[in-house]
Amino acid sequence: MNPRDHLQFAFTALRGARLRSGLMLLAMAIGVAAVVVLSALGEGARRYVVGEFSSLGTHLLIVLPGRNETTGGAPPLTSETPRDLTLEDAEALKRSRHVRLVAPINVGSAAVSWGGREREAVIMGATHEIYEVRHFTMAQGRFLPPGDVRHPQPVAVLGAKLKRELFGTQSALGERIRIGDRRFRVIGVLQEQGQSLGMNTDELAIIPVMAAQSLFNVNSLFRILVEAPSRESIEPAQRHVIATLKARHDGEEDVTVITQESVLATFDRILGALTMTVAGIAAISLVVAGVLIMNVMLVAVAQRTVEIGLLKALGAPRPVILRLFLTEAALLSLLGAAIGLAVGQASTALLRQLYPALPFAAPSWAIIAAVLVALGTGLVFGVLPARRAARLDPVQALARR
Amino acid sequence: MIRLQGIERIFDVGGQQVHALRQIDLDINAGDYISIMGPSGSGKSTLLNIIGLLDRPSAGRYLFEQHDITALSDDEQAQVRRERIGFVFQFFHLVSRLTAAENIELPLILSGMPPSQRRERVAQTLKAYGLGERAHHRPEQLSGGQRQRVAIGRATIIEPGLLLADEPTGNLDRASGHEVVEILEQLNARGITLLVVTHDPELGQRARRRLRMVDGAIVEDTSRST
Numbered sequence: 001m002n003p004r005d006h007l008q009f010a011f012t013a014l015r016g017a018r019l020r021s022g023l024m025l026l027a028m029a030i031g032v033a034a035v036v037v038l039s040a041l042g043e044g045a046r047r048y049v050v051g052e053f054s055s056l057g058t059h060l061l062i063v064l065p066g067r068n069e070t071t072g073g074a075p076p077l078t079s080e081t082p083r084d085l086t087l088e089d090a091e092a093l094k095r096s097r098h099v100r101l102v103a104p105i106n107v108g109s110a111a112v113s114w115g116g117r118e119r120e121a122v123i124m125g126a127t128h129e130i131y132e133v134r135h136f137t138m139a140q141g142r143f144l145p146p147g148d149v150r151h152p153q154p155v156a157v158l159g160a161k162l163k164r165e166l167f168g169t170q171s172a173l174g175e176r177i178r179i180g181d182r183r184f185r186v187i188g189v190l191q192e193q194g195q196s197l198g199m200n201t202d203e204l205a206i207i208p209v210m211a212a213q214s215l216f217n218v219n220s221l222f223r224i225l226v227e228a229p230s231r232e233s234i235e236p237a238q239r240h241v242i243a244t245l246k247a248r249h250d251g252e253e254d255v256t257v258i259t260q261e262s263v264l265a266t267f268d269r270i271l272g273a274l275t276m277t278v279a280g281i282a283a284i285s286l287v288v289a290g291v292l293i294m295n296v297m298l299v300a301v302a303q304r305t306v307e308i309g310l311l312k313a314l315g316a317p318r319p320v321i322l323r324l325f326l327t328e329a330a331l332l333s334l335l336g337a338a339i340g341l342a343v344g345q346a347s348t349a350l351l352r353q354l355y356p357a358l359p360f361a362a363p364s365w366a367i368i369a370a371v372l373v374a375l376g377t378g379l380v381f382g383v384l385p386a387r388r389a390a391r392l393d394p395v396q397a398l399a400r401r
Numbered sequence: 402m403i404r405l406q407g408i409e410r411i412f413d414v415g416g417q418q419v420h421a422l423r424q425i426d427l428d429i430n431a432g433d434y435i436s437i438m439g440p441s442g443s444g445k446s447t448l449l450n451i452i453g454l455l456d457r458p459s460a461g462r463y464l465f466e467q468h469d470i471t472a473l474s475d476d477e478q479a480q481v482r483r484e485r486i487g488f489v490f491q492f493f494h495l496v497s498r499l500t501a502a503e504n505i506e507l508p509l510i511l512s513g514m515p516p517s518q519r520r521e522r523v524a525q526t527l528k529a530y531g532l533g534e535r536a537h538h539r540p541e542q543l544s545g546g547q548r549q550r551v552a553i554g555r556a557t558i559i560e561p562g563l564l565l566a567d568e569p570t571g572n573l574d575r576a577s578g579h580e581v582v583e584i585l586e587q588l589n590a591r592g593i594t595l596l597v598v599t600h601d602p603e604l605g606q607r608a609r610r611r612l613r614m615v616d617g618a619i620v621e622d623t624s625r626s627t
Contacts, residue, residue: 005510016498310494313455314508314555315483317476394455398494 001320010327017300021332024293028336028378029343031286032370036344038282039366040351042275044358049271051359053264059100059231060133060260061238063093063224063245067254083249084220087149087209092244093226098237100229103129106212107222110180112205114166121162121205123179125212133225136201141173141188144208152208156184160192161202179205180215234259279366283373289336290377293329297385301325301392308389309397322390329382330375337374341367402562402594403429403452408461410447410617421447423617425461429596431562434589436608437598444617445598446567452596453486453565454478466562483512487556489585491568493548495540495555501547502527502536505554512559526554530584546577553584557593564588566597570604582607 014021065085090104106125111118128146130136136143143157156177163172163186172186184207193201213219228237238257246253301308311321344362351360410422421444429435429452437445450456451463454470463470465481473481495504502523509519527536530550540548549569556564566585570578582604589595599605613621 001511002513002515005516009510012498306494307496310496311507311511312479313453313482313488313494314511315479315481315486316511317479319476320511395450398455398490 001316006323006327007331010324010331013300013304013324013328014331017303020296020300024289024296024332025336025339027289027292028286028333028374029340031282031289032337032340032374033344033347034282034285034340035279035366035370035373036341036362037347037351039275039279040344040348040360040362042271042278043363043366044351044360046268046271046275047359047361048357049267050264053260053267059228059234061226061228061234061241062258062260063226063241064256064258065220065223065254067256083252083254085224085245085255086220087213089245089248090221090224091149092248093224093241096237096240096244098228098233098240099226101129101133101225101227103127103133103225103227104209104221105130105223105225106209106216106218108212108216110215112162112166112177112179114172114175114177117166119162119165121203123212123215124204124206125209125215126206127209130206130225133227134201136193137191139189139191140171141186143188144206145187149208150210152210154182154184154211155187155208157188157190157206158186159190159200159202159204161200162205163189179207182211182215184211231261234261275363275366279369283370286370286373287377289374290381293332293378294381294384297325297329297382298388300328301385301389304389305392305397308392309394312392312394313398318390322386325386325389326379326382329378329386333374333378334371336378337371340374341371402431402433402466403427404462404464405452406462406464408448408451408458408463410444410451410456411459421617422451422458425617425619427612427619429594431594432589432592433610434586434595434608435597435610435612436605437596437612437614438600438602438605439614441600443614445614447617448614449565449567449596449598452563453488454482483508484559485562487559487561487564489549489552489556489564489566489569491571493540493545493552493572495548495551497540500537500539501532501543501551504540504551505558507555508559522558526558530554544577545573546580549573549577549581550584553581553588557588561593563594563596566595568599569597570599570601578604 063085065083085104087104090102093099093102104127108123108125109120110123112121112123113119126144127149128144131143139160141157144155145153156179158166158172166172166177167175172189175186176183177186178184190201190204207215209221226237226241228234238259241257242253242255245255249255308321348360348362352358405425405427408422408425409420412419412421425448437448439445447456451458458471461471466485470478470481496507499507505526506519506523509522527533530553532547532550532554535543535547540551543551564585569581569585573581585595585597586607597604597608605611610622610624612619
């Protein structure tokens with residue numbers, strides 16, 4: 001029997017039982033579509049998060065005071081209060097070719113007022129370097145000027161939303177505002193940027209770091225951002241930061257350095273695993289579809305007993321009958337998978353239209369896996385009915401009318 | 402053409418052994434026209450199934466065209482059926498989703514003949530059995546006589562040496578039955594070996610050689626010399 005006749009015979013057999021074939025196609029299609037859509041959701045979330053992080057610049061190191069370590073032992077008897085990070089620490093970090101920029105940061109909250117209006121806002125103490133490290137852009141005016149960090153001018157840069165709330169449509173440049181109990185002159189307004197790293201820069205007021213220290217009456221820094229000149233420099237920079245701060249803190253390693261890459265890699269792993277899990281759960285529906293195919297093929301074999309007996313009487317050997325029924329199962333799986341792919345891709349495209357911010361797209365591994373699993377389950381669960389058909393005794397099969 | 406020696410067929414029915422065929426010895430020559438008659442349960446159909454290689458004897462030797470058939474595997478026997486034996490059944494056993502032409506084409510498809518050659522053979526066969534107009538009708542759109550003619554077309558398109566008919570007229574009215582018998586006899590006249598199992602004495606009497614079976618044994622073997 002040549003392959004074309006083989007396919008055609010299987011195809012007409014499927015067409016002969018429309019309802020049955022339709023139901024099986026539906027089951028397979030739902031399974032495959034579920035895998036495609038769910039993995040597209042997971043992949044979309046992953047790409048979104050990774051994209052957000054990448055927008056911050058990927059050569060960033062974040063230095064935090066204190067050592068984040070889970071040792072699992074009893075709490076230490078002598079408490080080791082980590083030393084604070086200071087401006088001197090930040091300045092010391094600059095002395096390496098693996099460090100391009102160092103941006104010390106202080107963060108606090110204070111009331112900002114102008115004229116009759118007052119707003120509670122997050123105040124960030126920073127230096128000129130933060131402009132480049134955080135990829136800020138100015139809407140108006142200029143950013144904090146470079147110069148002597150220890151004797152800062154009383155100037156402030158406002159986030160777009162904060163400016164709007166205080167000044168409305170009026171120009172803020174050159175105006176004197178009050179932050180806490182001090183006065184600052186507005187020299188710039190940031191371009192609208194939105195959320196990044198959990199901080200909304202649109203609602204921020206940025207003042208020189210020393211001014212913030214005296215405003216909040218502290219000597220320490222919230223954290224130090226360090227930018228390495230290249231991807232290769234991230235690791236040496238990290239070693240340099242830790243070594244330098246250890247030397248300055250009496251040989252104690254009491255800081256934590258987070259690299260942007262490690263955060264990114266962690267999120268990437270977590271969300272990648274999530275996508276796999278969701279796709280795996282959806283794949284279970286494919287196996288269910290496989291069981292359905294087996295059930296329906298068994299019914300088909302029972303209903304077509306006479307036909308099978310006839311094929312045997314006409315001289316069809318067992319392997320041919322086995323292959324005919326397996327071909328039917330495979331055709332159903334493949335057609336179902338094709339329909340499921342089309343539906344899944346269409347739904348994904350629809351989701352992209354509805355939520356343009358999230359880059360939904362089923363990863364190619366999920367698509368290939370879905371089709372292979374569909375075909376695999378169709379064949380595996382098709383074997384039992386096909387073998388039953390091939391083993392039928394022609395005399396008994398033909399005895400039925 | 403066919404030599405049966407000491408053929409036995411024992412069925413195991415609910416732990417009891419039923420002797421369907423006992424010590425059958427039979428020689429059939431090429432071109433013979435044989436009828437097998439006998440009461441229900443006498444083993445007529447069992448004998449036909451064994452001759453047609455649909456069933457295996459429990460004991461004995463079966464030579465088909467000088468070859469010992471009993472030693473062949475199932476798939477080798479399938480090949481002999483595919484090439485040398487045609488079947489006609491009481492209930493026609495047409496595939497209901499296929500048209501008359503497609504039903505007739507089935508054995509050629511199974512033999513792997515290329516489509517271009519098949520088309521011509523099928524057209525000739527349809528014409529020979531007066532089914533030209535009905536080529537694209539499905540079985541349920543055909544009368545009983547037409548269905549049996551399609552079945553005969555299917556059985557003979559491979560030009561078998563042996564045609565086995567199990568109650569070929571059992572499900573037909575008199576006129577259609579007569580028509581079918583004439584077709585079968587014409588085939589026999591052209592050299593095909595014809596074996597008919599029937600209840601119908603009128604049909605049985607037409608054969609040149611008549612076997613009567615009772616309780617799994619051949620009790621009467623009469624030949625008419627013509």
